[in-house]
Amino acid sequence: MNYNKLLLGLLFFCVLHLKCNAQSLEFLKADTTDSNKTYPRQIFGQTKIHFGGHFSTGVDGLEEVENNYFSALELRVGWKGYGRKKWHQLFGYPTYGFGLYQATFFPEANILGNPSALYGFFNGPFKTYNKWSLNYDLGAGLAYDFFGYDPKNNPDQTAIGSDFNFYLTVSVEGNFKISRRLDGSAGLLFTHFSNGRTRTPNKGVNLYGANIGVKYYFNPYIPKKGGVYIPKDKDPREKNIHYDLPEFHPFWEYYTFVSGGVSTSPYNIEDQNKYYGTATWAVDVARNYSRKGKYGIGVDLFYDGSLVEEYQSQYPNGVPNSKLFYPGIHVSHELMIHRFTVVTQVGVPLMNVEGRGGWYARVGGRYDVTKNIFAHLALKTPGGFIADFIEWGVGFRMYGKRNGI
Incomplete structure (x- = not known):
């Protein structure tokens, strides 16, 4: 089968079925992102304390750290989404903002380091009661202060190869009202650090534990002429x-994206200056079933330069370029939060790929730059969720005619 023709055919099918009209802006959630700037911003500060343990990486030499506990401190500044924008209502009036981790x-003098992170967070309720709620909390950002693997200076730390890594944390927690200005929280958490194989080794560092926190609500501020902010004399909440909201009518969406990147050797961890190029071209068809979500199907074409290491024993005179490309087909779900989209996909390669397993996954996010153009950042993993x-990348989308219009 000619997989390039398959990709082009799917793209051509999408274009034939497009009808972009004045309602495209509504398709981009315009009816759920209106902002009334006469409403004040509800700002808060929050502190959280973490306590827990390590999941084992299986690396000899890290037992001293992994058999011990860890602690962590978070400082957050954020906003309460109480309906100043209409999309707040769709997510149960969440909170979101930025934090320092x-x-x-322990012991503090160890070969792994004591990581810090700068991140963004999103916290929304599963269920809200009178004075408390059961919430999920998501955070993602950039971590630093690791002692990455170094064949000369840190040879025993073979769990993670970089000083800078991605930070991801997920928790389920109860939030409760303490006073007019204070909220408390307590929950269970999972935290993950990795570099997406931009540097090997990359077994990752994974933590589990519990957290407790307290949140303080500042007075809301109303924008005045000349940029002066005056506190309102009222309850701070x-x-x-x-x-x-008007009735939602499902509609189809069609998009394509291209991306690039780099990876390192999955086997030779000592040569830290050896990089391989990677690239992806994908074409997708998605069905928007609500203002918050869509499901779809798509076709991928991957290029992975590191596959030369998988095939070099079979081709001692040089691995042909055709072995570095492979197609796949995936199913997807996307969660839309204002201009951000959380992407989860599972796919299968349409040919046997040495060392990559029988399936793959993609987890990441997109940001709508305009109604048609989006930025794409995702982690592609082979079977087993190893990076x-x-x-x-960057992508382009168009919209089909909405049902009932």
Whole structure:
């Protein structure tokens, strides 16, 4: 089968079925992102303390750290989404913002380091009651202060190869009201650090534990002429605003993206200056089933330069370029939060790929730059969720005619 023709055929099918009209802006959630700037911003500060343990990496030499506990401190500044924008209502009036994370691994003098992180977070309720709620909390950012593997200076630390890594944390927690200005929280957490195989080794560092926190609500501020902000003399907690949103009609969406990246050897961890190029071209068809989500199917064409290491024994005179490309087909779900989209996909390669297993996954995010153009950042993994490479890309989307219009 000619897989390039398959990709082009799917793209041509999508174009034939497009009808971009004045309602495209509504398709981009315009009816759920309106902002009334006369409403004040509800700002808060938050502190969290973490305590827990390590999942084992299986690396000899890290037992001293992994058999011990860790602690961490978070400092956050964020906003309460009480309905100043209509999409807040779709997610149960969430909170979101930015934070600083500092962990201490014991003993403090260790070969792994004591990582810090700068990150963004999103916290929304599963269920809200009178004075408390059961929430999920997601955070993602950049971690630093690791002692990465170095064949000369840190040869025993073969769990993670870079000083800078991606930071991801997920927790389920109860939030409860303490006073007019204070909220408390307590929950269970999972935290992951890795570099997406931009540097090997990359077994990752994984933590589990519990957290407790306290949140302080500042007075809301109303923008005035000349940029002066005047505090309102009222209860600091703004009441949630409810909107009667128009009926949603499902519609189709068609998009394509291209991405590039680099990866290192999955086997030779000592040659830290050896990089391979990677690339992806994908074409997708997705069905928007609500204002928050869509499911779809798509075709991928991957290029992975590191595959030369998988095939070099079979081709001692040089691996042909055709072995570095392979196609795949995937199914997907996407969660849309305003201009951000959380992407989860599972796929299968359409040919046997040495060393990459019988399936793959993609987890990442997209940001809508305009109604048609988006930025793409995702981690592509082979079977087993071991990092393959990071996709940095840009995409273009168009919309089909909405049902019932």
